[in-house]
Amino acid sequence: MSGRTHVRLADVAERAEVSIMTVSRVLRTPQQVSADTLKRVNKAIRELGYVPNSLAGDLRAASPSKLVAAIVPSIMNSLFAETLKGLSDTLRSNGIHLMLGDSEYSQKEEEALIAAFLAQRPSGLVLHNSTHTPSARRMLKRAGVPVVEVGNLTPRPTDLVVSYSNFDAARLMTEHLIARGYRKIAFASVLLEGNERAQERRRGYLHAIDAAGLERSDDLMFAIAGSFDNGGIALTRLTDRRPDIDAVFLAGDVLAIGAMLECRRRGWKVPERMAIAGFDDWEFSRHFDTPITTLAIPRYDIGRIAAELILERLKNPSAVGKPPVDVGFELIHRGST
Amino acid sequence: MSGRTHVRLADVAERAEVSIMTVSRVLRTPQQVSADTLKRVNKAIRELGYVPNSLAGDLRAASPSKLVAAIVPSIMNSLFAETLKGLSDTLRSNGIHLMLGDSEYSQKEEEALIAAFLAQRPSGLVLHNSTHTPSARRMLKRAGVPVVEVGNLTPRPTDLVVSYSNFDAARLMTEHLIARGYRKIAFASVLLEGNERAQERRRGYLHAIDAAGLERSDDLMFAIAGSFDNGGIALTRLTDRRPDIDAVFLAGDVLAIGAMLECRRRGWKVPERMAIAGFDDWEFSRHFDTPITTLAIPRYDIGRIAAELILERLKNPSAVGKPPVDVGFELIHRGST
DNA sequence: AGCCACCATGTGAACGATAACATGATCCCT
DNA sequence: AGGGATCATGTTATCGTTCACATGGTGGCT
Numbered sequence: 040m041s042g043r044t045h046v047r048l049a050d051v052a053e054r055a056e057v058s059i060m061t062v063s064r065v066l067r068t069p070q071q072v073s074a075d076t077l078k079r080v081n082k083a084i085r086e087l088g089y090v091p092n093s094l095a096g097d098l099r100a101a102s103p104s105k106l107v108a109a110i111v112p113s114i115m116n117s118l119f120a121e122t123l124k125g126l127s128d129t130l131r132s133n134g135i136h137l138m139l140g141d142s143e144y145s146q147k148e149e150e151a152l153i154a155a156f157l158a159q160r161p162s163g164l165v166l167h168n169s170t171h172t173p174s175a176r177r178m179l180k181r182a183g184v185p186v187v188e189v190g191n192l193t194p195r196p197t198d199l200v201v202s203y204s205n206f207d208a209a210r211l212m213t214e215h216l217i218a219r220g221y222r223k224i225a226f227a228s229v230l231l232e233g234n235e236r237a238q239e240r241r242r243g244y245l246h247a248i249d250a251a252g253l254e255r256s257d258d259l260m261f262a263i264a265g266s267f268d269n270g271g272i273a274l275t276r277l278t279d280r281r282p283d284i285d286a287v288f289l290a291g292d293v294l295a296i297g298a299m300l301e302c303r304r305r306g307w308k309v310p311e312r313m314a315i316a317g318f319d320d321w322e323f324s325r326h327f328d329t330p331i332t333t334l335a336i337p338r339y340d341i342g343r344i345a346a347e348l349i350l351e352r353l354k355n356p357s358a359v360g361k362p363p364v365d366v367g368f369e370l371i372h373r374g375s376t
Numbered sequence: 377m378s379g380r381t382h383v384r385l386a387d388v389a390e391r392a393e394v395s396i397m398t399v400s401r402v403l404r405t406p407q408q409v410s411a412d413t414l415k416r417v418n419k420a421i422r423e424l425g426y427v428p429n430s431l432a433g434d435l436r437a438a439s440p441s442k443l444v445a446a447i448v449p450s451i452m453n454s455l456f457a458e459t460l461k462g463l464s465d466t467l468r469s470n471g472i473h474l475m476l477g478d479s480e481y482s483q484k485e486e487e488a489l490i491a492a493f494l495a496q497r498p499s500g501l502v503l504h505n506s507t508h509t510p511s512a513r514r515m516l517k518r519a520g521v522p523v524v525e526v527g528n529l530t531p532r533p534t535d536l537v538v539s540y541s542n543f544d545a546a547r548l549m550t551e552h553l554i555a556r557g558y559r560k561i562a563f564a565s566v567l568l569e570g571n572e573r574a575q576e577r578r579r580g581y582l583h584a585i586d587a588a589g590l591e592r593s594d595d596l597m598f599a600i601a602g603s604f605d606n607g608g609i610a611l612t613r614l615t616d617r618r619p620d621i622d623a624v625f626l627a628g629d630v631l632a633i634g635a636m637l638e639c640r641r642r643g644w645k646v647p648e649r650m651a652i653a654g655f656d657d658w659e660f661s662r663h664f665d666t667p668i669t670t671l672a673i674p675r676y677d678i679g680r681i682a683a684e685l686i687l688e689r690l691k692n693p694s695a696v697g698k699p700p701v702d703v704g705f706e707l708i709h710r711g712s713t
Numbered sequence: 714a715g716c717c718a719c720c721a722t723g724t725g726a727a728c729g730a731t732a733a734c735a736t737g738a739t740c741c742c743t
Numbered sequence: 744a745g746g747g748a749t750c751a752t753g754t755t756a757t758c759g760t761t762c763a764c765a766t767g768g769t770g771g772c773t
Contacts, residue, residue, distance in 0.1 A: 044438070044520045045497075047729060058753050063731065073751060088518040093495040094435045095729035099758045101381075104431060104496070106475065114464060115457045124451045127478050136492055138443065139476045141464050155473055158430040159441065160382075181425040183381040267659055300663050322604055323660070326637050384759060395723050400761065410721060432759035436728045716772090724765070735754070742746095 046089045055083035066091065097160065103184065107349060108138040108156035109165040110149055112234075116265075116292065118319055118338055119167060122189060125342025126165060133350055135162055142168070146233055150175040157182050163349035165342075169193035169200070170235050185352040187345040191236050192365055199352075200363035201344045205236045208334050208368045209243030209290055212316050215332070217251045219376055221286035221314055224253065227273035227298070229265040229291035237262070240290040240318065259284070263294075270297020271304075278313075286314035286376065295331055296323055299375070315375045330373035337366050383426045392420035403428065434497065440521065444686060445475040445493035446502040447486055449571075453602075453629065455656055455675055456504060459526060462679025463502060470687055472499055479505070483570055487512040494519050500686035502679075506530035506537070507572050522689040524682040528573050529702055536689075537700035538681045542573045545671050545705045546580030546627055549653050552669070554588045556713055558623035558651055561590065564610035564635070566602040566628035574599070577627040577655065596621070600631075607634020608641075615650075623651035623713065632668055633660055636712070652712040667710035674703050 052059045057080060064071050065080040072080070083089075097104045107130055111119040127137045138161060140152035150172045156164065157178060164179070169188040171179070179186050179197050186198040191205050216224050226244045228237045241260070248255050258280045263269045270289055274297075278284055289295040295317025299309065307313050309329045317324055317333035324331040344364055352358060389396045394417060401408050402417040409417070420426075434441045444467055448456040464474045475498060477489035487509045493501065494515060501516070506525040508516065516523050516534045523535040528542050553561050563581045565574045578597070585592050595617050600606045607626055611634075615621055626632040632654030639646050646652055646666045654661055654670035661668040681701055689695060 045729095046518075049729080059730080060754080061752060064752085067731090071751075076751080088514060090491065090494045090515065090519070092435075092497060092729055094431045094441060094497055095758090096731070097758095098429075098431045098435055098760090099729080099731045101731095101758060105492070106496070114461045115454060117452060117454050117457070120452045120454070120457060123476075124478065127451060127476070131477075134492070136489075136496075137476045139460075139464070139474045140468075141461065152473075154427065155442070155471070157427045159443070159473075160429060160431055177425060178427065181383075182427070267663055303665075326604055328640075382759095386759080396760080397724080398722060401722085404761090408721075413721080429759055432728090433761070434728095435730085436759080436761045438728060438761095714773105718769105718771090720767105720769080722766085722768105725763095727762080728760090730758090732757085733755090736752080737750105738752100739748105739750075741748085743744100 045092065046087045047092070048089075051080065051083045051087055051089050054087060055080045103160050103162040103353075105135045106138045106159060106161045107135055107163040107165060107346070108140065108152075108159070108161045110140040110142050110152050110156075111167045112142055112144045114139065114141045117321075118292070118336075121338035122167075122342035122345075125339040125344075126346050127342070129343045129346035130350075133346075135350075144230075144233060146170065146172050146175070150178075153178055157184070162353055163187065165189060165345050165349075168235065169196065170233070171197075185349045187348055189341050189345055191239055192363055193235070196363060198359075199345075199348050199361055201341050201348065201366060202363070203336055203341075203366050203368045205239035206243040206246070208318070208336075209240035209288070210247045211243075211370055212288055212290075212318070212332075212334055213244045213247035214251075215370055215372070216286045216288060216314065216316060216376060217247065217253065219286075219314070221376075222253060223259070223281065223284045223286070224248065225259040225261070225277045225281070225284045225287045227261045227263070227270070227277065227287060227289045227291075227294055229294070230262050237291060244288060244290070265292030265294060267293050267297040267300065270294035270299075271301035272297075274298040274301045274313075284313070286310070286316065288316045288318075290318040292319070293321065295333065296321065299327055299329070299331060309375050320371060325373070327375075329375050332373045332376040333371055335369045335371050337368075340366055382429065383424045384429070385426075388417065388420045388424055388426050391424060392417045440497050440499040440690075442472050443475045443496060443498045444472055444500040444502060444683070445477065445489075445496070445498045447477040447479050447489050447493075448504045449479055449481045451476065451478045454658075455629070455673075458675035459504075459679035459682075462676040462681075463683050464679070466680045466683035467686075472687075481567075481570060483507065483509050483512070487515075490515055494521070499690055500524065502526060502682050502686075505572065506533065507570070508534075522686045524685055526678050526682055528576055529700055530572070533700060535696075536682075536685050536698055538678050538685065538703060539700070540673055540678075540703050540705045542576035543580040543583070545655070545673075546577035546625070547584045548580075548707055549625055549627075549655070549669075549671055550581045550584035551588075552707055552709070553623045553625060553651065553653060553713060554584065554590065556651070558713075559590060560596070560618065560621045560623070561585065562596045562598070562614045562618070562621045562624045564598045564600070564607075564614065564624060564626045564628075564631055566631070567599050574628060581625060581627070602629030602631060604630050604634040604637065607631035607636075608638030609634075611635040611638045611650075621650070623647075623653065625653045625655075627655040629656070630658065632670065633658065636664055636666070636668060646712050657708060662710070664712075666712050669710045669713040670708055672706045672708050674705075677703055
């Protein structure tokens with residue numbers, strides 16, 4: 040073992056008795072190298088266990104690194120995982136890999152991550168949030184890198200957008216509940232602060248409520264961190280305040296599932312005693328005795344399309360100003376409403 | 377806009393009327409720079425929106441990039457997500473970020489990811505698998521980078537290990553079922569091929585069965601991809617073959633939950649008609665009418681400790697040969713057994 | 714005053730690769 | 744047989760940063 044950590048092109052070149060440049064060609068443009076040189080160099084590469092140094096390569100080529108950075112509010116939320124999978128699959132088949140950050144729903148943290156990631160000169164940036172600190176916004180503008188926002192069909196995007204309208208989705212679900220005859224419709228969601236998606240869903244709910252002339256009241260709204268237990272808690276708080284509630288729209292994460300469990304504990308019939316509507320078609324939503332009416336978002340596709348937009352931009356950097364891509368959503372009517 | 381994409385140290389230096397080196401020092405060792413130079417340079421940095429180029433920095437410093445690569449069998453499996461979160465949290469507080477790959481349970485794919493990741497000169501590698509292709513094994517040995525395997529307390533690790541014994545965990549659960557009086561105990565797991573963890577769990581099950589002198593039979597074992605529905609299918613297949621089964625140990629993913637749902641559909645009392653044991657304490661396991669007995673693995677801690685080992689090794693590269701870290705597991709006895 | 718230590722800053726080379734150009738050999742065509 | 748095109752390979756400069764060393768000014772101590 041020599042003192043040097045890694046095998047370099049120069050080491051391979053020496054062993055194969057060719058120049059560095061020839062080794063480089065063997066790796067990148069083998070058709071430009073004669074058959075037997077190719078064989079000799081490949082042998083040396085294998086024997087030495089050469090692993091290219093992308094840092095050096097990308098630096099000299101002034102090309103971005105073969106990495107795309109993604110920042111999600113929570114790694115452990117399987118909804119975001121689906122989008123990441125779409126991203127990762129699509130990028131990988133183009134030789135690009137994923138750098139992942141977890142902003143923990145904090146814009147300040149997101150800003151720090153953006154700075155750290157940009158230092159790696161990624162080929163692109165995918166952000167779940169579309170509201171950022173001013174400083175983050177400035178960095179993104181100047182980065183000279185495709186930026187895709189995927190959490191909401193935001194009106195004033197930084198660059199590219201692939202998403203769906205949280206507002207429309209929540210409005211549609213509320214309209215559905217109204218059409219089914221419910222009149223005291225409550226709304227529960229994850230915490231609103233810094234979460235544009237939750238805010239938009241709330242706006243959508245209120246819009247439908249107002250349009251139908253139904254009661255709009257703070258009593259009918261509740262926000263709480265997303266978890267099973269909290270879905271039950273939300274239901275409890277709301278119905279304690281207002282026993283006349285006949286439907287709850289739980290617009291986030293696993294809240295609806297928690298609410299279903301709570302209804303079962305209480306022996307409440309769904310939807311007769313209480314209708315339950317969810318957001319996001321968790322596999323589990325289907326599996327209750329009374330399966331849950333919910334909104335299905337094509338989250339894998341969001342990731343896939345985000346990747347495609349980045350790849351396209353890399354091929355053709357001048358093609359800026361692409362309009363937002365609306366992947367839509369689907370209301371899945373099941374037994375709970 | 378000039379033709380150049382990014383602002384360089386040289387641009388900042390020019391604007392602040394100092395040398396490149398001074399700017400570099402402002403960023404890395406500001407205590408070596410006089411107060412007013414510091415102010416002037418920082419102003420220029422802000423005005424130009426300078427973002428360091430880690431590619432160049434890490435190249436020259438011959439230091440690894442501030443990235444750690446992790447490869448999991450499936451991004452969308454929330455169990456792995458928990459470990460990733462532990463990793464990510466711990467690394468980030470040390471200025472290191474995560475590169476993420478999804479091997480889709482394939483060793484060939486894992487090998488490709490390892491090669492691609494090593495090219496980025498990461499500070500470390502975290503692998504969920506502990507069995508690799510020969511070529512992957514060779515790369516890992518030669519990489520000169522800390523490698524942590526986290527999926528199983530494997531006997532012949534590549535380098536570092538932080539995990540628990542799948543064998544012992546499955547054995548313990550099987551012993552628990554035996555102690556509770558069950559005699560025809562079936563075993564269902566995710567697909568075994570290339571999945572060392574599932575294989576080890578099966579070994580643990582068989583070990584306990586043999587030790588107790590109970591029936592060991594292919595009829596009592598079933599493997600299927602992990603999903604809700606497949607848990608129900610596993611239960612159906614097993615009891616079709618062998619109606620005398622009185623307990624099923626579902627050692628993987630969400631199979632146990634699927635089996636519970638299937639029991640409910642059939643109106644089977646758990647555990648009277650059929651005992652159900654799971655592996656991995658999904659939040660959901662608690663929330664059935666009959667909550668599920670299961671094994672809790674400290675998956676977040678696995679990630680955290682893996683990160684700590686890497687950080688330690690970076691500080692002190694000579695400290696090789698650390699023994700495996702066993703984080704253990706816990707059998708959580710609930711109503712289903 | 715003279716000397717040395719120290720502090721702030723600058724200079725030149727180097728990290729490992731690639732781009733652009735240069736070279737010499739081979740080949741084909743007239 | 745001569746000359747340009749083509750092919751395989753080599754040479755030199757460069758990417759943006761950091762390292763190692765050099766330099767000049769300031770201050771304290773005797």
